[in-house]
Amino acid sequence: MLRALIWKELIALSRDLHGLAALFLMPLIFIVVMSMALKDVYSPPLASLPYALDLRDDGPAAKALAARWAERRGQPLLLTRNWQAELKSGQLKYVLIIETGFGQALHELKAPEEPRLRLLAEPGMEPALFQGSVAELMAILGEARARSLATRFLGTVPSGVADLGRFVSGERFEMRQHPTSVQHNVPAWLIFGMFFVVSAMAGLFVQERDSGTLARLASLGVPNAVQITAKAVPYLLVNGVQALLMLAVGIWLMPLMGGQGLSLAGVDLAALGLMIVATSCAAVALALAVASFVRTHGQASAVGPLVNVLMAATGGIMVPTFVMPPVMQQIAAASPMNWALSGMLDVLLRGAGPQTVWPHAWPLFLFALLTLVVAALRFPRRVRA
Amino acid sequence: MLEVRGLGYRYPRATAAALDGLSLVAERGSILGLLGPNGAGKTTFISHLAGWLPVTQGEILVDGQPLSVVRRRQPTRIAVAPQEYAFYAALTVRENLECFAACARLAGERKRNRVADCLAFAQLERFADTRASDLSGGLKRRLNFALALLPEPELVLFDEPTVGVDPQSRAFLLESVQALARRGVAVVYTTHYMEEIEAIADRALIIDHGRVLREGSLPDLLAQRAARLRLHVEGMDPVVLVELLSRFGAASAQHGDAVVELGPEASPAGVLQAVEAAGGQVRQADFGRGNLGELFMALTQRSLRD
Numbered sequence: 230m231l232r233a234l235i236w237k238e239l240i241a242l243s244r245d246l247h248g249l250a251a252l253f254l255m256p257l258i259f260i261v262v263m264s265m266a267l268k269d270v271y272s273p274p275l276a277s278l279p280y281a282l283d284l285r286d287d288g289p290a291a292k293a294l295a296a297r298w299a300e301r302r303g304q305p306l307l308l309t310r311n312w313q314a315e316l317k318s319g320q321l322k323y324v325l326i327i328e329t330g331f332g333q334a335l336h337e338l339k340a341p342e343e344p345r346l347r348l349l350a351e352p353g354m355e356p357a358l359f360q361g362s363v364a365e366l367m368a369i370l371g372e373a374r375a376r377s378l379a380t381r382f383l384g385t386v387p388s389g390v391a392d393l394g395r396f397v398s399g400e401r402f403e404m405r406q407h408p409t410s411v412q413h414n415v416p417a418w419l420i421f422g423m424f425f426v427v428s429a430m431a432g433l434f435v436q437e438r439d440s441g442t443l444a445r446l447a448s449l450g451v452p453n454a455v456q457i458t459a460k461a462v463p464y465l466l467v468n469g470v471q472a473l474l475m476l477a478v479g480i481w482l483m484p485l486m487g488g489q490g491l492s493l494a495g496v497d498l499a500a501l502g503l504m505i506v507a508t509s510c511a512a513v514a515l516a517l518a519v520a521s522f523v524r525t526h527g528q529a530s531a532v533g534p535l536v537n538v539l540m541a542a543t544g545g546i547m548v549p550t551f552v553m554p555p556v557m558q559q560i561a562a563a564s565p566m567n568w569a570l571s572g573m574l575d576v577l578l579r580g581a582g583p584q585t586v587w588p589h590a591w592p593l594f595l596f597a598l599l600t601l602v603v604a605a606l607r608f609p610r611r612v613r614a
Numbered sequence: 615m616l617e618v619r620g621l622g623y624r625y626p627r628a629t630a631a632a633l634d635g636l637s638l639v640a641e642r643g644s645i646l647g648l649l650g651p652n653g654a655g656k657t658t659f660i661s662h663l664a665g666w667l668p669v670t671q672g673e674i675l676v677d678g679q680p681l682s683v684v685r686r687r688q689p690t691r692i693a694v695a696p697q698e699y700a701f702y703a704a705l706t707v708r709e710n711l712e713c714f715a716a717c718a719r720l721a722g723e724r725k726r727n728r729v730a731d732c733l734a735f736a737q738l739e740r741f742a743d744t745r746a747s748d749l750s751g752g753l754k755r756r757l758n759f760a761l762a763l764l765p766e767p768e769l770v771l772f773d774e775p776t777v778g779v780d781p782q783s784r785a786f787l788l789e790s791v792q793a794l795a796r797r798g799v800a801v802v803y804t805t806h807y808m809e810e811i812e813a814i815a816d817r818a819l820i821i822d823h824g825r826v827l828r829e830g831s832l833p834d835l836l837a838q839r840a841a842r843l844r845l846h847v848e849g850m851d852p853v854v855l856v857e858l859l860s861r862f863g864a865a866s867a868q869h870g871d872a873v874v875e876l877g878p879e880a881s882p883a884g885v886l887q888a889v890e891a892a893g894g895q896v897r898q899a900d901f902g903r904g905n906l907g908e909l910f911m912a913l914t915q916r917s918l919r920d
């Protein structure tokens with residue numbers, strides 16, 4: 230009985246091209262598009278940002294600083310007469326102005342009255358990129374000032390005195406690989422896609438209730454538990470196929486499209502499997518619960534995507550949680566998609582094992598259990614409706 | 615086979631009872647026609663038989679056992695053929711039959727035989743590998759019909775099984791229902807088409823507002839209207855005509871016709887003679903057989919239902 234109903238569901242799914250497209254193609258397209266679109270957020274092309282240099286001090290210190298900047302950020306474009314307009318329109322990302330008296334100020338112990346170095350950025354420049362550029366400029370200036378003062382007071386520049394880079398070390402702790410847009414987008418949109426079964430199942434329930442097939446099965450004595458299980462199992466399988474497909478896209482398709490590839494080297498596959506199963510259980514159980522509440526096709530086609538998009542928006546799928554303000558981060562922590570994403574990122578970025586991701590997995594299993602109970606309690610009403 | 619005694623049911627928050635002391639009997643090998651306007655309580659009764667609603671007032675017995683016990687032990691003894699196309703549109707005819715056969719706990723050789731028998735019974739063999747969504751309305755009705763018969767039920771309740779089919783398919787379905795009864799199956803048949811009940815039912819039951827208004831064998835029910843003479847007369851004022859007919863029994867004008875319930879002493883020939891003598895020309899006369907539709911309308915009134 231159960232096998233026949235599961236088989237029927239799989240046959241029906243395989244013949245529903247629109248449904249398959251929604252379940253598989255939609256998250257796949259999201260992964261490709263979002264990964265390509267957000268590629269530069271994770272690795273900004275600093276060296277290729279178009280900028281101009283306004284060298285108002287023609288002393289050697291100013292020229293040396295300009296050269297040092299060009300080493301790191303590429304050669305500047307020609308400063309035109311209407312550079313302000315170019316900056317405002319974004320043609321120039323920024324203009325670096327080295328004011329007159331820069332070299333003199335570098336030698337003085339006292340800080341200048343007015344800044345001698347100015348970085349004017351275009352209005353739309355990303356805050357992190359802007360702040361990073363200013364910080365980098367200050368670091369170069371720091372080195373130049375250390376050299377200048379050492380020369381003035383010591384007559385020489387002792388080895389290492391201006392080598393600020395040796396004072397500071399920045400690295401990601403036990404990083405398996407660089408975080409990339411693919412690294413974030415594959416798990417994020419995979420989770421989104423897995424929860425897309427909410428819409429599919431809600432629509433399916435309405436259709437089967439309206440057609441009387443749910444009632445016919447009930448009149449044949451098919452227990453509610455069998456009916457619910459027969460719906461859940463095929464969609465758990467669908468989630469599994471989605472996961473394999475999305476990972477494959479990240480690993481093989483993205484590099485072919487010029488993006489960065491997803492690497493599973495060093496990933497604990499058991500932990501990855503645990504997170505996929507936990508996410509799938511939560512998604513399918515939520516789908517069953519929502520399906521047991523909706524009454525019409527209109528409700529099914531509205532409620533499913535609404536639940537999905539709300540959870541994705543608040544759960545860090547559409548916007549990474551770390552860029553959210555504290556209040557939104559607290560809200561995100563209440564979204565099952567966020568639990569799933571945190572666990573997946575732990576597995577993919579931090580090489581976490583099953584025990585490490587269990588704190589992310591068990592809330593998903595608990596959520597699945599609770600929503601399944603709701604679905605089981607509501608299901609008989611749906612059959613009678 | 616099936617005995618319903620004083621069945622009552624009121625939906626939550628409803629002001630009136632959907633079923634109010636409904637009683638009926640359905641025997642093996644016979645067809646019970648169930649008639650009632652919208653809102654009469656037919657769907658509520660079907661929902662009880664199908665096990666979708668609990669029996670809260672009265673009782674439903676199957677061979678003397680409570681329905682709940684029978685449904686728990688052998689749910690497939692009773693089948694409901696719903697009005698909707700209750701099958702999977704994406705599956706073929708055969709796949710649907712196999713799926714529902716498995717759900718009816720049929721397996722192995724018996725399952726294969728039942729699928730083949732039902733395909734043959736509903737004459738669907740040629741369409742076995744056609745997707746249900748691609749079937750015509752008549753074929754969909756036949757598939758719906760075949761699915762109900764898969765587990766060889768002892769009682770089948772058909773809920774308006776001929777809605778929206780062509781005359782040929784309707785005739786086929788009606789013959790199939792009769793064939794089913796001849797095999798010893800108890801059939802309860804609900805419809806809004808009076809002529810279908812007249813054509814196949816052994817007994818009929820007219821219900822409204824959850825109560826039985828009239829119940830009996832079809833000849834008995836039709837005989838109740840056998841003394842009615844309906845005339846279409848030209849050349850006479852309708853008021854004068856009704857006055858004339860009143861001498862023979864209770865007379866009235868209905869839809870351009872004059873109708874008289876003949877008294878014990880009156881004969882149709884006497885009425886016709888009197889009308890012609892009064893200068894009327896009888897263009898049409900109807901006497902000697904009752905009409906279920908008229909009985910139904912008389913009992914359930916003409917007011918529109920929700």
